[in-house]
Amino acid sequence: MSSRMQIGELAQRANVSHRTIHYYERIGLMKPAEREGAGYRYYDETAYQRLEKIAALKRLGLSLDEIAAVIDLYFEDASGIKGKEKVLEILEAQLAKTNTQLAELTGFRRDLESNIARMKSLIDQARQAD
Template identity: 35%
Template sequence: MPEDGGPVWKVGELARRTGLTVRTLHHYEQVGLLRPAARTAAGHRLYGAADVRRLYQVVALRELGLPLDVIGILLAGEADIAERLAEHLALVEQRLVRLRSLRSRLAALVATAESTGSTAPADLLGLIEEVVRMQDVINNYFSEEQLALLEERRRALGEDAIAAAEAEWPELIAKVQAEMDAGTDPADPRVRALAGRWMGLLEAFHGGDDGLRESLFTMYAENSEQINRDSGGPSPDMIAYISRANAAD
């Protein structure tokens, strides 16, 4: 048990509470970033409050775009939690400003297009500028190495496979929504099968790379409402439902 005698979490519980995967937590342990404070007699990992604080620093530094080896060096120097929180807050506020600006511009252009049937070139130029700025937001979620890896995966998969996966998402989302509406337990075999396919489609995106998976989940978590509104993506409740189905293994 942790020396402070405080609350403890098993690896599965910690994964559910944080939204990370068990595999990611194991990976952090393998590279020396997060080691469980103790183990049960049966060998199950136990994480304490100090581990949670360290895990937050790892997640915050990853979001700031730092690779895991650099994070390890920083944490070896006892990185300050207050400083990490302040940096994280500044990054989130920066993203919010950009998203709100783009949303306002798009809403104004939609209203103009609906009322007049056209938009002025100057307005479109402004929108292009805003979209280009949004690329900076993407760069905040994915490092240059990750973007290069995504491009490699895109070429390896081929446009046909990518198009097929994109076309499957709406049907899969509709099936999951139907089970949610019916009140089906996430542990039901039907839901678990849907969750398995869900994770398979995500796997096609991140290829099992822990960093890409985390960046994808973080980007969605912080922009879920816009993604849902603009492209019919899954709601946060649906993501939680699928997570419970996967945890039922």
């Protein structure tokens, strides 16, 4: 867990393949790594944190494009971020989506809980009938 690592170690720690990291770099989601000598990429701790954040945002259902639109907020001085109005728009749209999703998810959980109860009682009934 050295602070300076190659792609293999980074990939393993972040639980992705090295090809995934290449891919993220190609599409602009990971910044081009420092290339020492003739081509090997070297990463530091923030690269790892960035991959973790990407994974977390993916779990929330964001596409890689959407992630690219917001991730710099987590890793750059916000005052240096380009197109602030545009970013603000994106954030507010995302917030609206998130609120809707929270509401739907809460409803879904209710459904799951009641279905679980139903299933349990049906299974119990079946057992009694033996």
